[in-house]
Amino acid sequence: MPSWDSQQYLRFAQERTQPSIDLTARIAIDPPARIVDLGCGPGNSTAVVAQRWPSSAVTGVDTSAAMLATARKDFPTREWIQHDITAWAAATPPGSWPLVFSNAAFQWVPDHSTLLPRLFDAVAPGGALAFQVPHTLEMPHHRLIHEVANSATWRSRFLQPPVSWHVESAGFYYDALASRAARLDLWFTDYIHVLDGPAGIVEWYRGTGLRPYLDLLPDAAARETYLRDYLTALTPLYPRQADGRVLMPFRRLFVIAYR
Numbered sequence: 001m002p003s004w005d006s007q008q009y010l011r012f013a014q015e016r017t018q019p020s021i022d023l024t025a026r027i028a029i030d031p032p033a034r035i036v037d038l039g040c041g042p043g044n045s046t047a048v049v050a051q052r053w054p055s056s057a058v059t060g061v062d063t064s065a066a067m068l069a070t071a072r073k074d075f076p077t078r079e080w081i082q083h084d085i086t087a088w089a090a091a092t093p094p095g096s097w098p099l100v101f102s103n104a105a106f107q108w109v110p111d112h113s114t115l116l117p118r119l120f121d122a123v124a125p126g127g128a129l130a131f132q133v134p135h136t137l138e139m140p141h142h143r144l145i146h147e148v149a150n151s152a153t154w155r156s157r158f159l160q161p162p163v164s165w166h167v168e169s170a171g172f173y174y175d176a177l178a179s180r181a182a183r184l185d186l187w188f189t190d191y192i193h194v195l196d197g198p199a200g201i202v203e204w205y206r207g208t209g210l211r212p213y214l215d216l217l218p219d220a221a222a223r224e225t226y227l228r229d230y231l232t233a234l235t236p237l238y239p240r241q242a243d244g245r246v247l248m249p250f251r252r253l254f255v256i257a258y259r
């Protein structure tokens with residue numbers, strides 16, 4: 001489990017929260033009595049669902065004490081629970097939540113073929129399981145994190161092989177949920193993030209996808225050198241626009257399964 005830094009994560013709060021806004025806007029259910037936000041992080045996604053359904057009781061679930069501390073500070077009246085998503089899915093009674101919501105968290109959780117049916121079982125009749133995962137494994141900004149770590153220079157310096165994200169195809173999620181769901185909506189959205197040069201891409205991933213890699217390097221000097229090599233690999237692939245900024249296309253997969 002990588003370490004989390006809510007301040008680094010929220011440096012791109014608007015970009016990271018927009019998918020929650022887009023997902024929430026498409027959930028077509030009656031106002032849910034209660035909502036769970038799995039992998040709620042610092043509470044930015046939880047705030048989106050709470051704003052759409054102000055009379056719902058909203059619970060945020062996350063394993064990271066650091067993320068939950070920020071959520072509690074910013075939204076002290078909501079319920080925040082430190083819990084693992086897989087364990088939550090196994091322990092939750094069937095049909096008990098009208099809305100099971102998750103934005104940008106399931107990529108950290110293994111075994112989606114077991115996880116997704118369990119989470120869908122937790123949904124109450126008339127409710128929905130709604131989630132979004134980044135679909136960037138083939139995009140250069142994501143791929144290079146792994147390629148640099150696997151290069152001859154770096155391979156032996158990782159204390160153990162870093163794990164990659166758990167993200168499946170749209171067809172996989174269709175097969176996992178279609179036979180159970182009354183209706184299933186799946187779609188991709190390509191966001192284009194405008195960042196301050198290639199170093200902005202490094203800053204973006206320092207808050208997420210780089211964390212498992214940085215955690216496995218032995219010291220600060222190794223981490224800085226690895227980040228420099230990642231930046232060097234990125235730079236030719238992200239040419240600057242006329243104003244000096246770079247565009248980082250970022251694909252996300254959305255799924256809503258209605259019960």
Ligand SMILES: C[S@@+](CC[C@H](N)C(=O)[O-])C[C@H]1O[C@@H](n2cnc3c(N)ncnc32)[C@H](O)[C@@H]1O
Nearest residue numbers: 039040041045062063064067084085103105108
């Ligand atoms: C990228 S953040 C997403 C935060 C927020 N939902 C958002 O929309 O910006 C991913 C969050 O998932 C949490 N997480 C990762 N694996 C988890 C697990 N197995 N169980 C619970 N939370 C997990 C992390 O601690 C982190 O706060």
